[in-house]
Amino acid sequence: MAISKAFIVSLLISLLVLQLVEADVEVSNKKNGYGPYGSKIDCGSACIARCRLSSRPNLCHRACGTCCARCNCVPPGTYGNYDKCKCYASLTTHGGRHKCP
Template sequence: MRCSSSPLYNHTLVFFFLKLDPYLTSHLCRSSGNPSQIYRMALSTNMAASLVLFSLLLLHFTQAEELMSIDGAPSPSPQAQPIDCGVACEGRCRLSKRPNLCKRSCGSCCHRCKCVPPGTSGNYEACPCYANLTTRKNVRKCP
């Protein structure tokens, strides 16, 4: 909105504040009030808007900091118990037709993967590394 009859339109600072607030511009055009009163109103309105914006930003960053202090601390991960590969492979290979070969291949897989699936066969989902070890011909390496 343009208002050329106002004596304040020549002041740069007031023009800046009035440009930010269309209500003040329309009020300035309608009134023939004291220029300092209009200037104070422009300042107080923009100051209030700035204060509200600053408060919202402060609240946002305070809550973000609070979340960081809760989630930011790494929780201690449970230490994996070292596996006894000999005992684990003994149980895995107890029904094998070739127990020595089974224990040897199970032992090398256990040392690499640090786990052995439960039972005498199958259950590969319990130890994915054990299941993914294959020979050059894509045959499972681990019993």
């Protein structure tokens, strides 16, 4: 009986340690700009798709690249869809306007 209690306690402790290690890896990946599965978005092609209809493509690519590098995401389509990427939508200029196209 005592052995089974000790086994259960050690099993629970090891599961807790594994959970903490996994959370630490996820946090460090997020700080380094990686997505939830360790993949980094291709900002170049994502911004080309986002800015393809822009009247000022160079400005659009520059702003999109900055936002993509910070957020590791770009909303789909050529305009709007900010609800798909909250970080991208939250970046603003000094004037309070959207920084990201």
